[in-house]
Amino acid sequence: MSSTLASRPPVVADEPAFADPPTLGRRSVFQSAAGGRSVRHALAVAGRASVAIVAFLALWEVAPRAGWVDPVFLxxxxxxxxxxxxxxxxxxxxxxxxxxxxxxxxxxxxxxxxxxxxxxxxxxxxxxxxxxxxxxxxxxxxxxxxxxxxxxxxxxxxxxxxxxxxxxxxxxxxxxxxxxxxxxxxxxxxxxxxxxxxxxxxxxxxxxxxxxxxxxxxxxxxxxxxxxxxxxxxxxxxxxxxxxxxxxxxxxxxxxxxxxxxxxxxxxxxxxxxxxxxxxxxxxxxxxxx
Amino acid sequence: MTAQPRLAFEGVRKEFDVRGAGAGQRFVALEDFTLAVAPGELVTVVGPSGCGKSTLLDLVTGLSAPTAGRILLDGRPVTGPGLDRGIVFQQYALLPWRSAQGNVELGLEGRGLRRAERQRIAREHLALVGLEGFEQRYPHELSGGMKQRVAIARSLAFDPEVLLMDEPFAALDAQTREQLQDELLRIWRATGKTILFITHGIEEAVYLGQRIVVLTPRPGRVRDVIDVDLGDRTVGSSTDLRSDPRFVAYRHRVWDALHDRPAATTVSAGEVAAEKEVAHV
CATH class of the missing domain: 1.10.3720.10 (MetI-like)
Incomplete structure (x- = not known):
């Protein structure tokens, strides 16, 4: 690792100077909203983000009640x-x-x-x-x-x-x-x-x-x-x-x-x-x- | 009167150790380079890759020292980097976390100027390169041509004696390049700076240069120095200078100089690549 860094050639192409650390798309979630249209947009984003969470919690609720898993342990x-x-x-x-x-x-x-x-x-x-x-x-x-x-x-x-x-x-x-x-x-x-x-x-x-x-x-x-x-x-x-x-x-x-x-x-x-x-x-x- | 040249190269030679090769193996990047640039002159240096253009620039900058010979700026030998020379790189070299204004101020920060004074100078120079209203933009918000304008403004802001340009327009598209070439001529006339412009484009060399220095590769040495006289080239004139017969003739002369190799030389792979690079211009 260090050797490849030490012999890093000068930047030739018009490449970004820094590697982008993994931010996993969080930037887009936090983009600022202004005005009624973007409020609706923000709600839509929040909605999309919570669908999977809600589904997971619903499954967690249903599975023990329906007897799919032992409610004592879950x-x-x-x-x-x-x-x-x-x-x-x-x-x-x-x-x-x-x-x-x-x-x-x-x-x-x-x-x-x-x-x-x-x-x-x-x-x-x-x-x-x-x-x-x-x-x-x-x-x-x-x-x-x-x-x-x-x-x-x-x-x-x-x-x-x-x-x-x-x-x-x-x-x-x-x-x-x-x-x-x-x-x-x-x-x-x-x-x-x-x-x-x-x-x-x-x-x-x-x-x-x-x-x-x-x-x-x-x-x-x-x-x-x-x-x-x-x-x-x-x-x-x-x-x-x-x-x-x-x-x-x-x-x-x-x-x-x-x-x-x-x-x-x-x-x-x-x-x-x-x-x-x-x-x-x-x-x-x-x-x-x- | 024969005034003292602003920038003078006297028999400059630069060698490098070849990495991986046996001891004593030296690569000669530049050999016996002699040139005098008068104050206010715009000299273009043209040559294929491997002719030591970048080496030449590092030497003038003072980032490396010649193996032999001297480089004189206003009669004083160059010993290190300094604000008497401004450099514009092909890849802009702007700090991405600074706005256009902040980038231009970078070279002014070591001079003990007041903050307001720095800001004023930076704004003035951004206006000079046609970027009024873009002071607070970050580099990623600017196009390639605009980035290069910021870089030019930065190099002019601290008022250097000489402006060194290392293939500054090579990464731009053809139209932006032509636009910036005209801009550069305008800025050159407006500021009267001495400019050493390095390029691998023959047309660019002819279009910009009052004199063209043609280099040959391995080792880089001066093949020819061509004086260009294309009459009064006022910006905005309706004629297309590049199709003017005199322009074409100069272009051809530079081309000939670039391709004139000793007959005994076998063409190496590197030279073929170099030829391609010239040919696409």
Whole structure:
């Protein structure tokens, strides 16, 4: 990977300078609406987007009631929704969600402030990054969960090991995307800026950093996704609070609707995290073609 | 009076190490390149690919240093990049996250100008290249021709002595290219800049140049320097200059110069490709 980057030829065709990170068509969903016609348009978009969701929930409701699945193991959606509302009202879900989010957020933030600057520095030198990138690739591709026993052995089953494994899971995607972001800056832009007599520091601030933003953001989204994932698994193994703990606890106690409510909470947390990141990303990359 | 040339090349030679080849293998990109460009002159450099055109440009820019010889700007040797030379690249090289205005301001930011002053200069130069009203557009919202206009405005905004243009219109469609060629002549007359214009198009070289430098490939060296006199070419004149007999004659002369190879040379694959590139013009 690093070798292909190092020997990247100068841009010959009129190609876009940056790879477009996968945004999965979200841009079009969020396009601003103005006037009555676009309100109708927005409703149509919302309608199209929710058809599959509504169908899925209907199936979930019908299947246990019709006896296609055992309602003990898969209660109808309405039961789960009612339990969810009760758990929100009595604060149980709120407590567990905040606990999980605090851990994931802390781990993510620690990884972010260390990995991104480090990656930008490493990426600035083609020599250093060609030595280190393959090494970091090994860590990124070692599933963090496989190392959970190691973290527990070294750091115990308290908060430290859980935050630490989130840091680990986030660190390498962030680091590698920052390296890649700097390495894939269009050489022509650098050449053009240098010909304008721009110094090294200004070149980094005005050319390298802005053009690395989209690539770094791909890493940020990957890291955020895996931070939640890894944390839940860690909480399932050993914790006294958190959504992962809540799900395993309710399963052991045969509180099946509660368990599903926890799962729904996780889905909503994932959606919310992603929505926040998408909106930040859009704010930072307004200059790009829609 | 024989004024000092604005830009002078004195026996410039540039060699590169050949990657993968044995030690001591050197590729000569440019050999014994000597040329003097007078202030306010528009010189075109034409040659097939592989004749060292881009190397030449990197040397004038100061991004690389000649192996031998000197490049003088107003009598002072070029030692590095500087705002006394403005460059326009074929691929525009605009920062996609900056508006047209922001891109033009880029070259002005290191000069300690006030923000309002920078904005004024940038707007003026965008107007000069005919982009009034497009200041806040991002590059992806502009056509190829408009992007190149922004790039030209950016290179003129910091008021360089010399404007270097590296096949700036090669990526544009034929009509836009002709339009921008006329624009360039107009801007050149309006600003009186010294322009070194690199191209692989014979017609373009004849149309724009007061003098044409014809290069030959491998190694790049000067084959011929042709003075062009096509009379008073005022923009907007109804005659089609390109079908003027004098234009055709110059065109043919450049073509001859480009194709005049020593008889002993066997035609390599690279040269065939180069010939094709010239032939499509």
């Amino acid at each position: 209660p109808p959606f309405s039961t789960v929704a009612r339990t969810f509302a009760e758990l929100v009202a009595d604060g149980t879900l709120v407590t567990h969600t905040t606990t999980s989010l605090a851990r994931a957020g802390a781990g993510f933030a620690i990884a972010l402030v260390i990995a991104v600057p480090l990656g930008l520095v490493i990426g600035s030198s083609s020599r250093v990054s060609s030595y280190l990138t393959p090494f970091f690739e090994i860590f990124r591709n070692t599933a963090a969960l496989a190392l959970l026993p190691v973290f527990i052995l070294l750091l115990g089953i308290g908060e430290t090991s859980k935050v630490a494994i989130v840091v680990y899971a986030c660190f390498f995607p962030l680091l590698l995307s920052a390296i890649l972001g700097v390495r894939t800056v269009d050489p022509l832009l650098v050449k053009s800026a240098r010909s304008l007599g721009i110094g090294r520091v200004a070149l980094f601030a005005k050319v390298v950093l802005p053009s690395a933003v989209p690539t770094v953001f791909t890493g940020i989204r990957m890291a955020a996704t895996s931070s939640v994932l890894v944390l839940l698994a860690a909480e399932m193994v050993g914790a006294k609070a958190g959504l992962g703990y809540f799900i395993t606890y309710t399963q052991f106690n045969f509180q099946i609707p509660e368990m599903y409510a926890g799962i729904v909470a996780i889905a909503l947390v994932g959606l919310a995290v992603n929505a926040v990141l998408v909106s930040v990303e859009r704010r930072l990359s307004r200059w790009r073609a829609a």
